[in-house]
Amino acid sequence: MAKAEETGSYKGSGKLRPEEMIYQEMLGAILDRRLEPGMKLIEEDLAKTFSVSRARIRATFLQLAHDKLINLVPNRGAFVAEPTIDEAIEVFSARRMIEDGVARKVATTMTDARAAQIKHHLDREHAAHHDGDHRAAIILSGEFHLLLARLTGNLVIEEFLERLILRSSLIIAMYESPQPVDCSHTEHDRLLSALLSGDPDIAAAEMSRHLDAIRDRLQLQRPKPGKTDFASIFGRAPKSEAS
Amino acid sequence: MAKAEETGSYKGSGKLRPEEMIYQEMLGAILDRRLEPGMKLIEEDLAKTFSVSRARIRATFLQLAHDKLINLVPNRGAFVAEPTIDEAIEVFSARRMIEDGVARKVATTMTDARAAQIKHHLDREHAAHHDGDHRAAIILSGEFHLLLARLTGNLVIEEFLERLILRSSLIIAMYESPQPVDCSHTEHDRLLSALLSGDPDIAAAEMSRHLDAIRDRLQLQRPKPGKTDFASIFGRAPKSEAS
DNA sequence: ATTGTCTAAATCGTCAACAATTTTGTAGAA
């Protein structure tokens, strides 16, 4: 049984490191957009919120900054990342470059057990979609890609892709269409078919198509003339003063 | 007590963060093996050495740990990373997966200016080799790969590969053959030819061959029969006491 | 001689206070 072990098990298993907890908490808040892109993150406030010292918040900031989920500005503080359109394009381009290789490898090392593993995951995706659980669907969609990375057996790739997928999630949360067309689970089905074909070129091509499709579903227009567009935020004409 | 060299450049002009300086200093020491794999890094000693507080050393540790150049063990401290053989294999496998894509992209976007840029770099590599400057040759060899990554125009790939190349450098420093056969500059010439062909498959194949060659030049045997083999480690017969 | 236990030293983890910097608010002059 090739069950994915929980890595980084802490001694005792009862005590979860507050460090990790805070990271996960903030990560979730950012991806849920409870912390909006650009928002200032004040050390002391967060320290009080989590009942820890500022030093710990600071360490967490370094982690998040390394994953490009927040920006750290010297003497100014931390801000939730605002991935630009160019960044978004680059991230998906990078993913395509890497995940093409992943698809190639998985396609050529497919076994029945692995196929079953992927199918099982797809079932969960379908279930979430059927239940209308949009949030779960997004998470599972990311985990699908992570699962394929894990099947390459290469921890380096797996870890890097994990970060890249988180970053993608922020991008998707920021640029997704108002009416989310979650057809990705259908695309994942097609991806599985391609992987089962055993042909690396077919698998890679399908992966490329899929990632391009995700990117193309985003609303990557240029809504930023330089500063924050208050007019659209408040639904008013820029110059009208209503007092 | 090694005195930190003061590069007068940042003193007069804008203040360069000592943070960055310390990272680079430690990075260099690790790659030069002045800090040997497994060596304990004591916060207070380093803080005194660099005339900074422990907090800053701690932050630097987080950076280095993120790049897998040191290991951070809770309540135990920081240790210079000792990449295992499996890790070494995984790193080069990951690089091949990524740099294949890089080679493909560079091959299909080649211009005269870019070709000249690569040629210029190769000249520097040849010069270093001709001068017998082994250390410079290793650095330039890494920068060659980084240059190709940069030519993809994808910052995500560039940054990731930069870290991976640093990690590779540590691996090479740890496992390189006693008599270093630096034929990589010749291989880089062949790589350029492949890139100039414009055929992505040829370029990718040549890149794979090159990275495999680097890996195969390492001495990746398994010196661990289960327990630590003190005899081979210390080059003595198990029972002989020589001091 | 090896193992186990205890004490002391070394080192990490945490915190709260202080200094430096940036941001905000206010008042005055063109």
Added chain:
DNA sequence: TTCTACAAAATTGTTGACGATTTAGACAAT
């Protein structure tokens, strides 16, 4: 009004100290 200068507040950066944990050494017991 609009801009500038200055003062006050908020926030980050840094330091040193204190407690917790781990390591090393001494010593007794098997």
